[in-house]
Amino acid sequence: MSGFKLTKELLDKRICDVDTNSSNTETYREFIHKAEKHLGLSTPTTDEMLDKAIDTDLNRYFKDLSGALDK
Secondary structure, eight states, rough: TTTOOOOOOGSBBHHHHHOOOOOOBHEEEEEEHHHHHHHHOSSSOOOOHHHHHHHHHHHHHHHHHHHHHOO
């Protein structure tokens, strides 16, 4: 997903509907919540925080979570 930018409008879309190379049927919001839980983050992001986030910060956070899971 080179050049991919996660925006608030995509949070509730299924990953496989946005990235046709993915078979992940979770929404981006679900993925973020599961990743936070898996990584043991002490203060999981609330839906309200996700909805209020600036798109550039949201995109950076998503990439950071995805990268952490890849390690």
